[in-house]
Structure formats: C-alpha cells, structure tokens
Amino acid sequence: MYTAQGTVLHKRIDAVHHESRGNNKSEYGLAIRSLEYGLIGKADVVEFVKVGDGYSLIKPVEYKRGHKKQENWDNVQLCAQALCLEEMFNLRIFEGEIYYLQNHRRTTVFFDDELREETLSIIERGFEIRKSGRTPLVFYQSKKCDRCSLLDLCMSKVFNPKSQDVSLYIHNQSIITGEPTD
Numbered sequence: 001m002y003t004a005q006g007t008v009l010h011k012r013i014d015a016v017h018h019e020s021r022g023n024n025k026s027e028y029g030l031a032i033r034s035l036e037y038g039l040i041g042k043a044d045v046v047e048f049v050k051v052g053d054g055y056s057l058i059k060p061v062e063y064k065r066g067h068k069k070q071e072n073w074d075n076v077q078l079c080a081q082a083l084c085l086e087e088m089f090n091l092r093i094f095e096g097e098i099y100y101l102q103n104h105r106r107t108t109v110f111f112d113d114e115l116r117e118e119t120l121s122i123i124e125r126g127f128e129i130r131k132s133g134r135t136p137l138v139f140y141q142s143k144k145c146d147r148c149s150l151l152d153l154c155m156s157k158v159f160n161p162k163s164q165d166v167s168l169y170i171h172n173q174s175i176i177t178g179e180p181t182d
C-alpha cells in the first residue's frame with residue numbers, strides 16, 4: 001500500500017515536465033547518473049537558480065508520501081542524487097529538500113561530510129553485495145511490512161525467526177547463504 005500510494009504521488013510529479021519562473025527553473029523526473037559511483041536514477045524535482053550566464057545553484061527535491069523518519073534513509077537517497085548532479089554539472093551541491101506529504105512542508109537536508117560518508121559507505125556496501133552474489137536476509141518489521149505492497153515478493157515474514165517455525169527459517173537461510181544447516 002505504501003508503495004502504491006507512493007507510485008500515485010510520483011505519477012503526479014512526473015506528469016509535469018518543467019516549470020520556469022524568472023531565474024528559477026524546475027525539472028521534474030530528471031534522469032540522473034554517476035559514472036564514478038555507478039548510480040543511475042530519476043530525481044523527482046531538480047531546482048536550478050540562474051546566476052549570471054549559467055545555473056550555479058542546483059537543489060534536488062524529493063517527494064515522500066509519509067512523514068519524516070527517525071532513520072536517515074531519505075537523506076541518504078537525496079545525498080546520492082546530489083552526488084549524481086555534482087558529477088553531471090561539475091559543481092558542489094550543499095543542500096536539498098524533502099517534501100513529506102503528511103507534514104505538508106519541506107525539510108532541508110544538508111550534504112555535510114557525515115552524510116556524504118554514510119552515503120558512500122552504503123554505495124560501497126551495494127557493490128560488495130553485488131560482487132558476492134548473495135542477497136542479504138530481510139527481517140519482518142511489523143506494521144511497516146504489513147502495509148508494504150512488496151511483502152509477497154520480499155517474504156520478510158518467512159525469514160523472521162521470531163514469527164515462523166525455526167527449522168523453516170534455518171532451511172531458508174541455508175538456501176540463501178548456500179551454507180549447510182547441520
């Protein structure tokens with residue numbers, strides 16, 4: 001359900017191609033990539049501010065269906081977008097914004113050294129997982145998973161040792177890791 005609602009929200013954002021007002025321009029659904037970090041994706045909105053002959057202020061804006069989370073996931077996602085845009089436009093991006101639908105306002109995210117390091121370490125982890133050829137185990141997270149439209153595909157309940165038969169969990173874990181269960 002979360003993902004379906006998120007898809008509807010994103011369709012609305014994707015429907016507008018671009019808007020210009022004075023020295024400001026907003027590109028919706030902009031394709032972005034980083035060759036250095038092996039990233040590719042689409043930014044909900046990228047805002048450009050014209051200074052002199054070119055655009056020197058660029059800000060990624062992400063739209064989220066829910067509210068601001070305790071975890072840093074959304075900030076990391078936005079920072080990854082900033083890394084792509086920095087490479088594409090050859091400039092430094094200092095901040096971006098996330099619009100949380102339930103809060104009805106934007107939150108500024110600063111791309112400081114700490115967030116950049118966290119983002120790079122997650123990118124590195126992604127490369128390690130791909131290299132290892134092993135999908136990491138998922139863990140059931142009660143309400144969040146129950147509302148997730150990917151639950152059947154993800155099978156987080158099946159792999160939860162607390163809510164399922166332990167022997168089934170061990171069996172499934174052995175399929176994923178390829179290690180004997182003994």
Ligand code: SF4
Pocket residue numbers: 138139140141144145146148149150151154155156
């Ligand atoms: S662990 Fe699986 S079911 Fe739970 S939120 Fe993530 S993708 Fe959805």
